[in-house]
Amino acid sequence: xxxxxxxxxxxxxxxxxxxxxxxxxxxxxxxxxxxxxxxxxxxxxxxxxxxxxxxxxxxxxxxxxxxxxxxxxxxxxxxxxxxxxxxxxxxxxxxxxxxxxxxxxxxxxxxxxxxxxxxxxxxxxxxxxxxxxxxxxxxxxxxxxxxxxxxxxxxxxxxxxxxxxxxxxxxxxxxxxxxxxxxxxxxxxxxxxxxxxxxxxxxxxxxxxxxxxxxxxxxx
Amino acid sequence: xxxxxxxxxxxxxxxxxxxxxxxxxxxxxxxxxxxxxxxxxxxxxxxxxxxxxxxxxxxxxxxxxxxxxxxxxxxxxxxxxxxxxxxxxxxxxxxxxxxxxxxxxxxxxxxxxxxxxxxxxxxxxxxxxxxxxxxxxxxxxxxxxxxxxxxxxxxxxxxxxxxxxxxxxxxxxxxxxxxxxxxxxxxxxxxxxxxxxxxxxxxxxxxxxxxxxxxxxxxxxxxxx
Numbered sequence: 001x002x003x004x005x006x007x008x009x010x011x012x013x014x015x016x017x018x019x020x021x022x023x024x025x026x027x028x029x030x031x032x033x034x035x036x037x038x039x040x041x042x043x044x045x046x047x048x049x050x051x052x053x054x055x056x057x058x059x060x061x062x063x064x065x066x067x068x069x070x071x072x073x074x075x076x077x078x079x080x081x082x083x084x085x086x087x088x089x090x091x092x093x094x095x096x097x098x099x100x101x102x103x104x105x106x107x108x109x110x111x112x113x114x115x116x117x118x119x120x121x122x123x124x125x126x127x128x129x130x131x132x133x134x135x136x137x138x139x140x141x142x143x144x145x146x147x148x149x150x151x152x153x154x155x156x157x158x159x160x161x162x163x164x165x166x167x168x169x170x171x172x173x174x175x176x177x178x179x180x181x182x183x184x185x186x187x188x189x190x191x192x193x194x195x196x197x198x199x200x201x202x203x204x205x206x207x208x209x210x211x212x213x214x215x216x217x218x219x220x
Numbered sequence: 221x222x223x224x225x226x227x228x229x230x231x232x233x234x235x236x237x238x239x240x241x242x243x244x245x246x247x248x249x250x251x252x253x254x255x256x257x258x259x260x261x262x263x264x265x266x267x268x269x270x271x272x273x274x275x276x277x278x279x280x281x282x283x284x285x286x287x288x289x290x291x292x293x294x295x296x297x298x299x300x301x302x303x304x305x306x307x308x309x310x311x312x313x314x315x316x317x318x319x320x321x322x323x324x325x326x327x328x329x330x331x332x333x334x335x336x337x338x339x340x341x342x343x344x345x346x347x348x349x350x351x352x353x354x355x356x357x358x359x360x361x362x363x364x365x366x367x368x369x370x371x372x373x374x375x376x377x378x379x380x381x382x383x384x385x386x387x388x389x390x391x392x393x394x395x396x397x398x399x400x401x402x403x404x405x406x407x408x409x410x411x412x413x414x415x416x417x418x419x420x421x422x423x424x425x426x427x428x429x430x431x432x433x434x435x436x437x438x439x440x441x442x443x444x445x
Contacts, residue, residue, distance in 0.1 A: 059270040060387055066273055066425070100222035134222035138229020145233060154438065161438075163240025165321055167233055 024200040027124075031089040036196055038082040043179065045075045050172055076147050079140050098124050099133045105212055106130065124213040132182060139175055143168060268316070268324055270387055273421060277356040277386070277407055285391050287375070291351070291413035294342030301391055304377060307332045312372060312397060314445040317433045319400040323441065329395040331376035335369045337411065349417040352394055353410035361394065361405040361420035362429065365413075372397030372445040375408065397445030399431040 028036075049072035052062045062068060086092040106127035112120040113128070120126065125133070149156055149164035156164075186193050192209075195201040206213060236243075282301040290296040311330040317323045338350075343365065350368045352361040367373070376384060376395040384390035389406020396403040402422045423429050428436040433444045 054269070056268070056270040056387075059272070063272040063275045063277070065271050102221035130222055131225065134225035135229060138226040138233075141226070142229055142233030142236075145230075146237065149237070159241055160237060162244060162321065163237035166240030166244045167236035170236075171233070 023203050025203050025206045026199060027195040027201045027206075028095075028199050029089065029091040030199065031086060032092050032095065033196055033199060035082045035086040035089075035092060039079065042075045042079050042082075046072060046079065047172075047176060047179070049075070054169075054172075073147070073151055076144060079144065083137075095124070099130050102127070102130065103212070121212055122210050124210055126210070132178070136175070136178065139171055139178075143171060143175070146171075268388070269318070269320075269322055272356065272406075274356045274358050279386055280355060280391060280407075282391065287392060287409060287411065289337055289341045289411045289413075291411075292344040292347035292415065293413050294344060295340070297341055299337075301377075304332055304375065304392065308336060309377070310374060311378075312374065312445070314372065314397045315442075316401055317441050317444050319402055319427065319431070319437050319439065327379065328381050329374055329376045329397075330378035330381070331374040331392075331395065333371070334373040334375055334394075334411075337375060338365075338368065338413075341413075343413055346415050347413035349414045351410075351412045351414050351418045352405045352408060352420075353412070354405050354407040355409040356407045359405055359407070359421050360418070361403055362414075362417050362423070363396065363403070364417060364430075367396075367399075367430075370398070375411075376404075396431075398433060398443065400427075400433055400437060400439075402427060403431050 049068050052058045052068050053065070053072065059065075103123060105121035105123070109120045109122055109127040112118070146164035146168040149161055150168060191202050191205040285301045287299045287304065288296070289299075309330055310333050311328055313326055313328045315323055315325050316327045334350075348365050350363050350365060352363075354360070363373070372395075374395040374397075376393050377391065378384060379388055379390075379393075379395075384393050389404075389408070392408050394403070394405045394408050402420075405420075417429060419429055430436060433439075434441045435443075
């Protein structure tokens with residue numbers, strides 16, 4: 001028998017990788033990881049430039065007011081772009097609908113947090129992550145709306161601008177607090193960070209933190 | 221459910237924009253009574269904000285500060301800080317209103333009336349406007365000659381009854397009481413009489429040239445002076 005080129009390397013048959021032997025469960029696709037990275041970077045730039053515009057000691061240190069304003073405005077406007085582009089990804093759309101849906105075990109999770117109990121059932125995302133995602137999405141949209149009112153001053157009557165400034169300023173503080181909380185949670189959970197860095201998580205971690213997540217099916 | 225949270229945030233945001241002016245007044249009435257100054261860190265907490273358009277501004281002292289008056293004048297002249305201190309000083313107290321919204325109540329400024337400096341230089345008949353330049357190397361401002369001769373326009377050496385410090389534009393800054401604070405150029409180093417108005421730094425980005433508080437830039441703040 002003569003050998004044909006390629007037959008030694010690969011056959012047509014593919015064998016599914018057995019997740020139980022590798023111990024890793026795929027959690028995020030490369031597209032999803034990039035959406036998170038870019039959104040996070042844009043949000044960070046928005047917060048840092050905001051601090052430079054607002055907090056006098058930092059303003060004195062940095063100066064260059066017009067440049068800082070321009071960077072802040074465009075990064076703010078670009079914040080939803082990664083998510084919008086991400087809608088092209090099926091995995092991302094599936095995760096968005098997971099985040100949108102609240103199951104009975106999510107109520108149980110929230111009750112467990114209030115009672116400081118550690119029996120906290122969750123799907124691929126727990127109830128806290130679902131609330132964080134939707135609150136931040138809403139907050140970012142409000143920030144863009146109020147930001148545009150402050151940017152294009154002839155867009156709306158003056159009282160709107162005063163109100164927009166008020167909302168933009170205070171919501172910045174709220175967002176900063178919530179995002180610091182988000183980062184603290186991530187700092188305390190290396191496996192969850194690994195999920196966003198490499199795309200897969202440890203199976204026992206997944207079973208413990210997200211018992212109702214069925215990684216091998218598209219729905220929960 | 222997640223969608224409801226997003227929509228709820230949008231609703232709250234819109235309500236906040238509508239109620240903002242009233243809430244803002246409430247915040248100000250609380251923070252204005254704070255003796256610790258900690259509320260200065262909160263939004264709308266009062267106090268001055270620091271704005272500079274360049275990366276860093278050199279420090280000038282009595283030893284190396286100069287103010288030049290030139291252009292369409294009979295006697296171009298350069299003043300040192302001591303020369304300005306030796307001239308007639310005038311102290312006025314008005315609110316300071318920034319075009320971005322913050323307002324600092326009853327702030328004393330003291331210095332040489334700009335009209336005195338113009339008279340000393342002898343303004344020629346062809347001049348209709350004054351152009352201000354600054355030792356930050358970039359900022360410029362302008363006034364018409366009539367505006368420049370008004371009572372509330374000072375070449376300020378003191379602010380809040382102390383020498384103007386570097387962050388506030390010291391040792392010498394312009395103070396134009398009835399106009400938005402971007403007219404009050406910091407780090408003043410040059411006064412030039414010109415045949416026409418030459419628009420200043422922010423005015424080239426769309427700010428009004430005649431920046432009367434409450435009657436320009438689409439704002440309705442209470443007048444300041």
